[in-house]
Amino acid sequence: MSPLENFRDKEFLDQITILNEISGSKDSEALPGLVDLLKDPVGDTSIDYMVVNALNAVLSSNEDKVIEGLKDPHEGFNILCIRVAGEYGLKGAVQSLVDLALAEEDLDRLMEILTSLARIGDEAAIPVFRQFLNHQDPFIQSSCIEALGKLGDHQSIEEFKKIIIESEADDRFEVCDITTWKAVDGLARNASEDTISFLVRTLHHKNPTVRRIITDALINVGSFSIPMLLEAFETGDTDTKILAANVLGFLRDKIGADGLVAAFDKGQADDANVRYAVYEALGRIGTMKGIICLVDGLSETDELILMAVIGGLEQHINPGMLSTLTKLISAADEQSFRLAKAVINSRAISIFDHLYENQGAGDILVDALAESRDPEIVEEFRDALAEIGGIRAEQDLDRLPVLTVSTRKALAADDSRSMCAMHRAILTDLGFEPFVAANGEEAYEFIEQGETFEVIITDMNMPIMDGMELVGKIRSTPGLEEVPIIMVTTESEASQQGLASKTGVSAFITKPFKPDDLKAKILEVTS
Template sequence: MSILTGFRDKSFLDKISILNEIATGKDVAELDDLLELFKNPLDDTSVDYMVVTALNGVLSADEASAVRLLETEDEKLRILCIRVCGEFRFKNAVPAMLRMADGVSDADLLFEVLTSLSKIGGEEALELYRANLSNSDDLIAVMSIEMIGELKDEGSISGLKAFVERNNEDGNFEVCDLTTWKAVEALASIGTEESLSFIVENLHHRNPTVRRVVTDSLTSLGAAAVPYIKKGIAPGAGKDDMILAANVLGFIGDKEGLDVLMDALEKGYSDDSSVKYAIYEAIGRIGTMKGVISLIDGLDDEDELITVAVVTGLDSLVNAGVIRKLVEMIGAGGSKGGKILRAIVTARAVNIFGGLYTEGKIGRFLMNAIAASKDHVVHDAFRDKLREMGGAEAEADIARLPERAVGSGRRALAVDDSKSMLALYRSILTGAGYEPTVAENGQEAYGYVESGEIFDVIISDMNMPVMDGMEFVSKLRQTNGFEAVPVIMVTTESEYSQQDLARKTGVNDFITKPFTADQLKAKIAEFMD
C-alpha cells in the first residue's frame, strides 16, 4: 500500500513527514499519487511546496518518466520536468526538448528549454542555439550566445561579430548591450584566428564597457592571445590601440609579450609619451630580468611619469647592476638625477632605496627627499624599510620621519589601474594639501563610497579593468551625497570623442595625458573654493 493512501485526511505534520520521506527515499512507486497531488493541490502552501520537492526527488531517480512527462499537456508539470531533466542531465530528454522548442512562440518556455539543454550539454542543440542568436528576447539570445561560445562554434563567428559591430555604430555605442558583452566572451572562447583578430581590432571600441570586456577576455586567454595582441603594437597602429594592447600584454605577463614590448621601444614604433609610458609600465608589470635593460633605458626619458613607471618596475628587479647604474645616473647630477630621486620617493621604491642608502651623498639626498614628502604613506613605507635594515644611522633617520597626523583637510579619491599613476597622484595631491585615497579600479573606488567615505574631489581614469571610469561615475552620481562632487576624468588626446558620453555619466571636466603636477592642481582648483 502506498504511504500516500489517505494523505489528504492526515494531519499537517504527518503530511510533511510523509513527503519528506518520499523526497529522501526517491521511491518511484509513489509517482502516480504524487502526480495526482501535484495536479490537484491541497491549497496549503507548505504542503504543496513539499509535494513539488518530493516529485523532484522521485523524477530524479526515474529518467524515463521525467522524459515521458515532457509531452504532458499540463504546463506546470512540463516546466517541472524540463528543469529536472536539465538539473540531472538526462541525455534522453534532448530529442523531446528540441521538438518542444521547434517553432515555439512562448519565450518563457523556450528559455526554460534552452537553460536545461545548456546544463545537459552536447552539440545536439547547436542548431537551436544558432537559430536564437538574434532572438528578440535578450535572455534567450544571451543564453544562445553563451552556448555558442562553450561549444566553440566557428560557424557562428560572423553572427557574433555583428553584435559588436552594431554596438559600435552611431546611436548604439553609448550603452553596452548584454548581447555584445557575451558575444565578445564567446568569440574569445572560440579562439580562432578570425575571432581573436576581431577582438583585438576592437580594443578601442567606442563603448568603454566593451573595451573593458575585450581587455578582460584577452587577459583571461593569456599567452594564447599574445600573437594577436601584438598586431596592435606595430608601425602605423593607432595610439589608443597601442596603449590598450600594451596594457593587456602587461596584464598577461607572458615572455613573448615582453619581446613585443621591447621591440616596440627599440624600433621606435611611437614617440608619443603616453604610448611609451604604457609600454614601460607593461614591461615592469611582467617583471623579468630580461626587461631590465629596456627599463634602465627609460630613465633617460624626460617625462617624469615615465620615470615613475620605470622605477616602479625596477623596484622588483633590483640587483647590483641596477644599483650601479642608478648611482652613476644620480651621481651625474642635473635634472635627470633629481627626477630619478623624486621617482624613487613617489613610487615608494623601498628595494631601490635599500641599495642606494649606503651610497654616501646619494643616500643622504634620497633620505632628505623622503623626509620632505608630505605623504604619510611614503613615510610609513620607508620607515618600515629602515627598521628592516637596522643600525644607528637608520634609527636616526627614522626619527626624522613624522608620525601620521590625524587628517583634517580636504580629501581626494584617485582611481587608476596603473600603480605608477596612483603613486604620482598621491604625490601631487599631498603636495596640494589633500589627503589622498587611491583605488585600482572603479569597483574598489565605489567600495570606499559604499563604506561611507567622503571626498571633496575625485580623479578617475577612463579605461580600467573590473569597472571602468564611466560605469564608476554613473554609479557615483546615483549615490546620496555624491551627486555634485567634482569628478575629473583622465583621458588621452584621441579620446575626445568619448567626452560627450563621459559628461552624460556625470563627469565634470577632463585632463589629458600627459600632464604636469601643476596642470592637475590647476584643474582641481577650478572646482574648489
C-alpha cells in the first residue's frame, strides 16, 4: 500500500510526518503519489514545498524515473528531473539532457539543462557546451565556458583567449563581464605553457578587475607560472613588470626570488616603481639572495622605496644585515636619517630593538621617532623602549612627544605594507587620524562601521576588491557622493584615468611621488 493513500484527507501534522518519512526512506513506492501531488498541489504552501523535497529525495535513487521525467510534458516535474540529474550527478541522464539542450528555445530552461550537464561533468556533453560557447546570453555563454574549462577541453582554449582579447576593446574594457572572468578561469584550469604565457601577457589588462582576476588565477596555478612570469618581467613594459613582481612575491617561491634578483642584476629594474615592486616581493619571499639584494637596497634614497626595503628586512632579520644597517645609521649623515625615518614609519620594531643597543644608531632612531606625529606609532615604540629598560631608555622615553588622536579622519587603502606606512606618515603630518586597509573590502568595512572621512586615498590595483570597485561602492553610498577620493597608481594609459574619473575619482597621483607631492594633493582636494 502506498504511504500516500488518502493523503489529501489527512490532518496537516499527519501530512508533514508522512512526507518527512518518505524523504528519509526514499521509498520508491511513494513516487507515483508524489508526482500526482506535484502536478495537482494540495494548495498549502508548506505541504507543497515538502512534496518537492520528498520527490527530490526519492528521485535521487531512481535514475530511470528521472530519465523518464526528462520527457514528461508537465513543466514543473520536468524541471525537477533536470535539476535532480545535475544535483546527484546522474550520468545516465546525460544523453537525454543533451537532446533537450539541442532542441530547447527557452533561455531559462536551456540554462537549467546546461547547469545540470555541467554539474554531472561528463565529457559526452562537450559538443553541446561548444555549440553554445558564443551564445548571445552572457550567462549561458559563461556557463559553457566554465564547463569546458572544468572538462579540460583543449579545443576551446583559443576561444577563451579570443574572449579575453576582445574584452579589451575600447567599447568593452570599462566593465569586467562574467564571460571574461570565466575565460580566465578556464585558461588557468588548463594550465600549460601556452595558456599561462597568454595570461601573463594579458596581466596588464585594461580593466583593473580583470587584472585582479588574472593575478589571482596565476597565484592559484602556483610555481608552474614562475618561468612565464620571469620571462614577462624581462620583456614586458613597466606596468607588466610591476604586476609580475607582485605575483612572484605572493607565490613566495625561491625560484621566483632568484629570477627577480637576476633581473635586478641585469638592469631590468631601473625604474623606481619596478624596484619598489621587486623589493616588496623579495621581502615576502625571504631567500638569502633576496635578502642580500634588500641589503644593497639600503643605499636607495627614495623614501617609499626605503620603506619597502626596511619592511622586507624586518621579516628576515640576520646578524649581517643588522651589522650593515647599524653602520649606516650610526654614520649620522643624510642617508642615516632617511633610514631611521624608514625604520620608524615602517614600524620595524624588531630592527629597532636590535639597533638600539648601539648608542649612535639608537640616538638617531629616537630622533626620528621624536619627530613622528603618529600617536599609534609613538605608542608602539614607547612600549618597545619600556621593555628594553635602563637609564638610557628612560631618558629617551622622556624625549618622545605626547600626542592626541586627531578629530579629523582619513582613509587609505593599499595592498603594499610600505605604501600604507607612507600614507600613515603623510596623513598624521597633516593632522589626520589615519585609517589604513590592505584592500578595498577592508577599507569599505570602516565606512560600514560608521566612520566618516575627510579624504580617501586608494591604490588602483589591489586583491579582493580593487580601487575601482571601492570607489564605485563609495559613490553609491548615501552621503559619500562628494567625499574627495585620490587614486594612487602606476598606470600610464590615459584610458585608466578616464575610467577612474567616470567611476568617481576626484584626483590622481602617479608613482613614484614624493611625500610632499601627496600632501599637496590632499590639501588641494580638501581645501
